Every structure is written in C-alpha cells, then in structure tokens.
Amino acid sequence: MGTVRRILASFPRERSLLITIMERAQEELGYLPPEAMEDIARHLRMSNSEVFGVATFYNFFRFIPSAKHEIKVCLGTACHVRQGDQVYDAVARELGVEAGQVTPDMKFGLERVACFGSCALAPVMVVDKTVYGRVTPSKARDILKLVDK
C-alpha cells in the first residue's frame, strides 16, 4: 500500500480532509480497498468504522476494482424525458450487468449517473471519456460493439 502512504504523507492529520484524501486515493487506485481505508483511518486517528461510514455515504466512492471500460448512462431529468431509461436497459441487457457492477471478464463496468450537464444532447451515454449524445437503444448497442475493438 505504498500509494496510500505516499498520498497521506502530503496531507496534515486534519479530520476535515478525510473526503479529499479518499478522493485522491481513489483517483490513483481506481477504487478504495479496505486496506487503504484502514491506512487513512490510522493517519487521521479515526476508527475504521468511521472512515467506512463516511466512504459509503457518498456515491462517488467505489469499493470494487474498476473495469477496463467504464460505461455511464445518464438518467438525469432531461435524459429521462427523452427515453434515457431505454438506453440504460439496452446497455444493461447487452452487458448482462446492472449499475454498479462489472462484467465477469472485467472488461465493462456500468454506472448510472444523474446528469452530466449535457442535457441539450439528451439522452447521453459516456464510454470512458467519450460522450455520445442523442443515443437510442440500437445506437447504444452499436457503440458497445465498437469499444475495445
């Protein structure tokens, strides 16, 4: 767990920095493994359960390793009005996983997000860093086929 120690070294032992520190750790590790949270707890002189309690409160933190490709389907209001849920269903069916899960081969992870702020292009889906606008169920399946080719 050298990475976490290195991150911790750059932060003072200030409790109010807990969320910031976890964000940095997740940025580098891709997720928050239990050992990382334990290291952070020790550094801030907090109990493991307190740290775990804060981490699980926020949607941003993840506790399983991330997949090779992150698929995010927006289910914000504007996307919902323009049938974003049908896009989500199509992607979920195609990958065989639900939001928050990764495919067994660790190739795809699926997330649902509440608004990218690209509402004018609704419905929106994001593959890694690429944003696709005005997506339909069949377009979504075509996009998936092109990923990792």
Place this chain on the structure above:
Amino acid sequence: MSIAEVFLPLQQRARARWQALVDSPLPRILAGESTCGRAAGGTSVIETIREELKRLGIEAQIIGVGCIGLCYAEPMVDIIKPGRPRISYGFMDPEKVRGVLEDYLVRDNPRPDLALGSFDGGVEGIPRFWDLPMLKPQVRIVLKNCGHIDPTDIDHYLANDGYQGLVRALQMKPEEVVAEVKKSGLRGRGGAGFPTFQKWEFCRANPPPRYLVCNFDEGDPGAFMNRSLVEGDPHALLEGLLIGGYTIGCARGFIYARAEYPLALERLGLALKQAREYGLLGENILGSGFSFDIEIREGAGAFVCGEETALMASIEGKRGMPRPRPPFPAVKGLWGRPTNINNVETYATLPHILRNGGEWYAQFGSEKSKGTKTFCLVGKVVRTGLVEVPLGTKLREVVYSVGGGLMEGKEFKAAQTGGPSGGCLPASTLDLPIDYESLAAAGSIMGSGGLIVMDDDTCPVDMTRYFLAFTQRESCGKCVPCRVGTRQMLGMLEAVTRGESVDLDYLEKMARNIHLTSLCGLGQTAPNPVLTTLRYFRSEYEAHIREKRCPALVCKALTSYYILPEKCRACLICMRDCPVQAITGGKNQIHVIDQAKCTKCGTCLEVCPLRFGAVTRLSGVPVPTPPPPEKLVLHRAK
C-alpha cells in the same frame, strides 16, 4: 497608497493586453471550451481548426471561451476578422468548419448560410446575434462574460471591469456594502429566495471567527447553470466571495464543489492561483488591510449535501447529514462558528451590484423579485440552453420565445422548475411570471434554475415516479418522514404506473405530512412533484388506475407494442434488431410481435423506417390478435 492606486496598474496592464488582442492584425477564433461544447464534438472541431489553419497557411489566435448558452447549436465557433464584427457559427462539424475557414478567411465570404448571427450587425444576410429570438428576451448580467473572455486568463476578466466591484466594496464600510446589497433587492439564487443582505446581517452580528461558504453542489439532475458560469467566468465567483468575506468579516472561505465537474474545478483552481499572484487574494488584499483566502472542498456525490447543514458536515469531513435548525449557520455553522452560505449565482451577481450600484440592479425584475436569474432550459424545447432572464418574465416567453416552442410542433404539457424538489406546472400556468412568490403559489419552487419542458409524450405519473426514485435514493436516512415516507410514496407511484389500485387521497395526505415533518429541505420538498401532479394531472393518475391506460404511452406495464399488419413492409429490420427475438416473420412475411416475449424496450419502434411507421404503441385497449398465417404473406406490387 490607496486601494485604487494599487489596483490601477493591474487593470491598466490587463486592458493593454486586451486592447492588443482586439487590435491584432490576426483573425481571432473563439471556440466553446466548456463541458457541453466538448460533449457536442467541440474538441474535434478545434483540432480541425488547427489543422486547417496550418494547411491554409493562415496565422490566427484561437481562444477557448466558456459557454454562451446556445447548447442546441453546439459546437459553436466564432470568428473575428480584424476590423470586422464577430460572427457566430453553430452546428459545426469538421467538414463545415473547414468550409467556413476557407470561405471566410481566404475568400472573404462570411457564409451566411452557416452563420447564426453577427455581434454588431452590419454583415449582409446575417442577423444581429442579440436579436436572435433566443437572445432577445434575455438580460445578461451574471452571464455577461461567458463566451466572451478566456476563463483561464485573469487579465481578460480584469480588462472587462473585473474586480472593480471588490475595489469599490473595499473603499466602503461593511455596513455600506450591506446597504447597497439591500438596495439591489438580491435574494438567494439557490432557490429559497432569502434576502441576501439579511442573511449577511445575521452572520455579522455574531462574534468572529466567521466563515464564508459557497454552495457549488449543483446536484439537481437537469441543471448546469453554476457549472457553466464557473467554467466560463470563474473570477466572478471569486470576486463575489471576496465582497462577501469583506462585508461579513471572514478570513476563510470555502467553495464546496461537485467532484463530477472536473473542468470547473480545474478552472477554479487556476483562478485562485492567479488571484493570489495578483494580490487579490491572501494577506492584505490591495493594501486594504483585509485578508482572505479561499479553499476548494470537493463533494463526493450526495444530493443532500446541497442542504446547508449537511454541506457543512461534509466540509468537516463527515457523513453529509443535516441537523435541525435553529441554530442557523449564521449562529452556529462550520466547526460551531458563525457561517454565511450562499449559492454560486448569488455570489457571482455581487460584483455587478457593487460595480453598478444596487439601484441599477433593482431596475430589472419584478416588484418582489429583483434582478435576473439563469435557467437551464432543457427537455422537449427546440432551443435548449443556458439562459438569463429578468425575474417576472412569463413562463410562456421563456418556453416559446427563448426556447422556440416545443420540438416537432407538439403541445406544451408541463414544465418542471426546481428539479426533484420542485413542481410540475401545467399549460394553465404559462402566463405565470417567474418569480419566487408566483412559483410557490402554484405549488412549485424557483429552485436553482432547472427548467424542464415536457410535451404530450411525457407521463406526469412516470415523471413523478422518476423524481421520487431520485429523492428516495438520495435521502440520507436520518429522519423517519423522509426515509420511510419517500419509499412509501415511491411504492404507491410505481403501483399507479402498473395500473394497480392506489388511494390517491391517501397519497396526497401522506405527501403533505412528509412535507410538514421532514428534518431538512430534501424531505420537505420531495413531495412537491407528487402534490403538483395530483393537483394538475389527477385525471391521468385515474386513467392509469381505472382504465389501465397510460395516456402518454410511457408506463411500460400498461403499454404494448404492436405492428400494424397493413403498414408492415416485411423489411426484416425490427426482427433483426429485437434484442429478445420477440418478432416473428420473414421475407414477404408480415412481422408479428410475440407479446409474451416482448420486453417493451422500444427498439422496434425506433428502427421501423419512418416511411412505413408500422410499429405503434397501445394502452388501455387489448392488443389485436394477429391475422391468420395465410394473411401474413405480403404481396408486393410489381
């Protein structure tokens, strides 16, 4: 040296740099460098511009600017040839932008066919930009700089009167600044509309140390006003915070921002750094003796953290759970100290009020709601985007004049203001002036500025279920009415979408009780969508329950897909695309959907060629039995 004397050289240098840019013999190209512009394909357009300029051998300055708010026309590119008005081009793609560059820069043809507008007029065939129907009703104060300046360059802000409001504030006594803000009539732009000056007075009355907090936790799905503002003009927010910090007497300020906005965070970080370098932030600002610094704290995706007490808990590194008020933050806030919390837009408005005076600001808006408000106009309108209108503007004007009416010429059904905490406003409220009081009387709230337009294809029950699913998921679980109540309401709404029997009077009563008894704003406003749709669209709830019919053909359990045999041309497309192989048929065999297998995903309807239009949705009526096999053969005309 006086404050003005310290400031003057900064401003002069910035103005000289700006003037050099304006007088430059090189053409300037302004490209939208905000999240939405990039999402719409702006990045590839900018790459194309660079390549094309190289190929044509033309030297030009490319300036990344924030979003001007015409999201529907993104990616946008603006070109300023020396001595000529700025021309704005919309709906760009690599091919079109190549055409524009070559035609305008080389052949001097400004391509009126691709231009949206020119800023000062005077180009034949191109309308004046500010006369465009989307822009004409707008009054841009907070968004003044968005799309005009490079948000990564503090000099651009300074050259456009930036930090002048701060200079004026520093030359006044704090009480005088409060009086100026009082004159402006400014009210909280986060949605609740509490008079800003009063909030400040409460906090000032309590002993130091005091803290200043900016709520940039824009979690409302369907709203991105604050993101656009910060991405396009980050210094306006800093200047507003400085004015607030000086007036209230704070030494530390915090911006609580969404981690989901990486670009805005990057811009803010850069702006803070530049402001420190210029002596506009830190110790003894501009020699005034006032010291103030700002830290960014990233939120981690919890809608409830938009509530002020939860937000403060989160800044302290705790679970973002609200606590009862009083004590209000002005008395006991961050780390138990007096704290003032305002929204991004409230702070960003302050520089304009200080620069131009409270009376100037109060000339805009209505009797009780002064000034302007930004809105994210999204949903089923023709022109989606970020707009700023005077408060008191009629909803009709925003939807039809600014937004261009509904897509595909459909009928306006409702508009939702205030996101999941707001309410649904029906067509009968189109002439309602948009201000705090009128929206509250109609059962909704101003909210931070989300404005979602719905047409006949939107089912109010489904929409309400959607909002409740959101608030239920985001409920922090601390108080019973919200934790249990949102789940109960959601369960009943789901039952309605399935056509099951639900006592609507009971649902309404429960919604009222949750509103009255929840601990914080999240729980108190979560019933708003239920209450307003029951008030305005009760007949649609009843159609679901009594007739098992979803009038908007949205609710899956009550809707079936059916292929009209007389229209089907047996083209095989829907058959091939159906993800569950629920469609039978073949070449010259009319296609039939097996209702038992169909998952109602909508693919067949989407892919059926428009000229056939054979796939339809039915609700409230039995699905017709398909014709016998011998009638399924399609006889094509030779």
